[in-house]
Amino acid sequence: MSSYYLIPTAIAALVSMVLAGYVWRYRQNAIAGQFIRMLIALAVWSTAASFENLAYDLDGKIFWAKAAYLGLPFLPVLWLFFILDYRASGSRRSNPLRRLLLVVPALSLILAWTNDYHHLIWTDMSLATVKGSRITIYEFGPYFWISVA
Secondary structure, three states, X not given: OOHHHHHHHHHHHHHHHHHHHHHHHHOOOHHHHHHHHHHHHHHHHHHHHHHHHHOOOHHHHHHHHHHHOOOHHHHHHHHHHHHHHHHOOOOOOOOHHHHHXXXXXXXXXXXXXXXXXXXXXXXXXXXXXXXXXXXXXEEEOHXXXXXXX
């Protein structure tokens, strides 16, 4: 178990879920709606990261690393949408560019779950023991760096 990262990721998951629940009552507001979507993506990522830290074998860690992609790649785009809506004083902007911006995180999600066939996200994953904790060592593939950029 990677105890060094378990507590921060679990706290992040809990705080983002509680905050999303609190803001839920204001969901009709465009800003609140975007904030909730961003918090849910953060909660999914943090929860998956927590379970990855708890997993002992490589198969479990790989599953939870892939599960993190249900939230992780969407966070930057949802954050941008939140900022744009906040800047627009709460009026919902319908922009076809927003749908286009969601293509990159959706592609990242698909590539993460099909990584065994092409290795575009991770070329290799292995386990290492550091100070008694089992951690995953990632070797990233070309699409990972594209998605980061």
